[in-house]
Amino acid sequence: MTVLSRALDDFVATYHAAEQLVEQHNEWDSKIALVAEDSGETITLEVEQGRVSSMGQPMDAADLIVTASQEVLQDILELRRDPNEPYMFGELTVQGAEEHFMRLDYIVTMLCPA
Amino acid sequence: MSGVNIKLKPGTTGGQVGTASLVAVGSGTAMASVCAIGLFEIxxxxxxxxxxxxxxxxxxxxxxxxxxxxxLSDVLPSGAGLITYVSRAFGRSAGVTVVVPYLLLMMFLVGFESLIVGGLLQRLAGLPAIAGATLFIITTWVICQSGLKIGYRVQTWAMLALFFSLVGLSILLLANSAREGQLVEHLWVEAPSTVAFGTAVGQALFLFLGFELLTSHVEVAKPRAVGRALPLSIGVLFIFYATISLGFSVLPPLDGTDTGAITIPQVAVAEQAGGTSMVIVVALVCVFASFTSFNGALLALSRFVYALAAQGMLPRGLATLDRRLIAGPALTALLICALLFMVVVYRFGLYKAAILSAAITAAFVYGVSVLARQRPPFGSASGFWHKTFAWTIAAALFALGIGVIFNAGEASKQLAVLLLSGYGLAALSAWRMTVKQSKRRAASRTLS
Structure with missing residues (x-):
């Protein structure tokens, strides 16, 4: 298991424990790919009705592709930063409809310690 | 993104917007009613x-x-646009200090644009201009809060209607003037001084202001669409402004078109070319075009305000989304700002200062962007002459901005207040951000 995969596991566990937050997104379905541009690692997750239904499955096409350095992705998944900060300053880019990124960003922001 | 084998799903709204829609949106953003006034000043x-x-x-x-x-967009395909480019090239503080005043002073233009719409509504429905301006801002806010975002197709139609109506009427005016044998006399006037011409070029930069915001659509655009749309939108804007400028040159003195404190030259063009019915058509087209631009701008700015609040640069309460992903508190904050700036522009007559301050900050942002292009990660191994040319253009842009400052005339004091406020607030935000980052790094070091 890689560092990023472990961080994703912990992130998903923390998210699922926040039941109110999961409930807020119960209309959300999405396939998300997180790409570490420096190491080349890609981790995937599939969201169905607001819950992460699978992780690490092979994926040809995604609704949202998030690209950043491994360090930035790890910081986000370990809730040290929300994605908007590196996004605003060019350290993270996204492809896909705005809705998916905004949901992901909102979830991380809510889970991040203030 | 090299090495990435995952593509966007077909049919997703990402990667679907084509060149034509981007040209319409990019040039439509720059074709604000307030630009007609800027053109008239020139x-x-x-x-x-x-x-x-x-x-x-x-x-x-x-x-x-x-x-x-x-x-810049090819290397860093980010919807956050300008602030990301400048931040990656020169650091985050530079990004905030250079770009935030540009966005902030655009809000004064929003106030000005609202007053023009108020003037047009006064012409259409007899409402006092300031009441019409307030109604315009609040109606747009209500529609944004409802979650309705004007689609690319509607924005395209709005831009086309504005383009063909004003260009068509200007050509009609020019043809009439030629028929009366007065065209050459109107067009071939005494050459201005070098300083006046330089100031005019600086102010003309304002007319194209906002075209670069087209890069914010890169996340949903088809491959290479942004690259094709950017120069094409400049071409569209040039034809638009060049033709209307010629139309303005043959207008008689503007006596009967004052609406409140603002003279609206596009109404004068319509009146001269086609009478009252044409005024109604042009007024409706201008109001609709302003609405589509303001709707998109308000929603985009609300996301930016949300992001700044999430970073602690603005009150944290603004970093809230509802179930429909609308940044409600951020939108409300922008409503208050838009109304406040509109009242300030109206009360203190900041019409010229609003245009000039936007032109100056645009010149500086554009100059810095040219320099950013020469730095990692954007700079390629370009030769001496290429770099020299880029530096010359950047210097020319800075000089144009400074030239506009020194030739502001009666608007100098107001301009100084706007610029100092904008750059002062930006510097304060950059400082707060730096302090917050330092605290976070210190906390991380303590934990490890």
Whole structure:
């Protein structure tokens, strides 16, 4: 298991424990790919009705592709930063409809310690 | 993104917007009603074909800038646009200090644009201009809060209606003037001084202001669409402004078109070319075009405000989304700002200062963007002459901005207040951000 995969596991566990937050997104379905541009690692997750239904499955096409350095992705998944900060300053880019990124960003922001 | 095998799903809204829609949105954003007033000021400053020449010089500069933004967007395909490019090249503090005033002073233009819409509504329905302006801002806010975002197709139609109505009427005016044997006399006026012409070019940059915001659509655009749309939108804007500028040159003195404190030259063009019915058509087209631009701008800015609040640069309470992903508190904060700026522009007559401050911050942002293009991660191994040319263009842009400051005339004091406020607030935000980052790094070191 890689560092990023472990961080994703912990992130998903923390998210699922926040039941109110999961409930807020119960209309959300999405396939998300997180790409570490420096190491080349890609981790995937599939969201169905607001819950992460699978992780690490092979994926040809995604609704949202998030690209950043491994360090930035790890910081986000370990809730040290929300994605908007590196996004605003060019350290993270996204492809896909705005809705998916905004949901992901909102979830991380809510889970991040203030 | 090299090495990435995952593509976007077909049918997703990402990767679907084509070149034509982007050209419409990019040029539509710049074709604000307030630009007609800016163009009218240029016509009054230099007159005749000299205003077209000033627009041409500014257009050529912007064509070069379009190439710069294509490169910046290709390397960093981020919807956050300007602030990401400058931040990656020069650091986060520089990004905030240079770009935030540009966005902030655009809000004064929003206030000004609202007053023009108020003037148009006064012409259409007899409402006092300030009441019409308030109604426009609040109605747009209500529609944004409902979650309705004007689609690309509607924005395209709005832009096309504005383009063909004003260009068509201007051509009609020119044809009438030629028939009366007065065209040459109107166009071929005495050459302006170098300083006046330079000021006109600086002000003409304002006309293209906002074209670069097209890069914010990169996340949903088809591959290479942004790269094609940027220079094409400059071409569309040049034709638009050059033709209307010539139309303005043959207008008689504007006596009967004052609505409140603002003279609306596009109404004068419509009146001269087609009478009352044409005024109604042009007024409706302008109001609709302003609405579509303001709707998109308000929603985009609300996301930016949300992001700044999430970073602690603005009150944290603004970093809230509802179930429909609308940043409600951020939108409300923008409503208050828009109303406040509109009242301030109206009360203190900041019309010229609002235009000039936007032109100056645009010149500085564009100059910095040119320099950013030469730095990692954007700079390629370009030769001496390429770098020298880029530095020359950047210096010319800075000089134009400074030239506008020194030739502001009666608007100098107001301009100084706007610029100092904008850059002061930005510097304060950058400082707060730096302090917050330092605290976070210190906390991380303590934990490890």
């Amino acid at each position: 016509q009054n400053l230099v007159g005749g074909v000299w205003s077209v020449l000033a627009v041409t010089v500014a257009g050529l500069l912007c064509l070069y800038l379009a190439r710069v933004f294509v490169r």
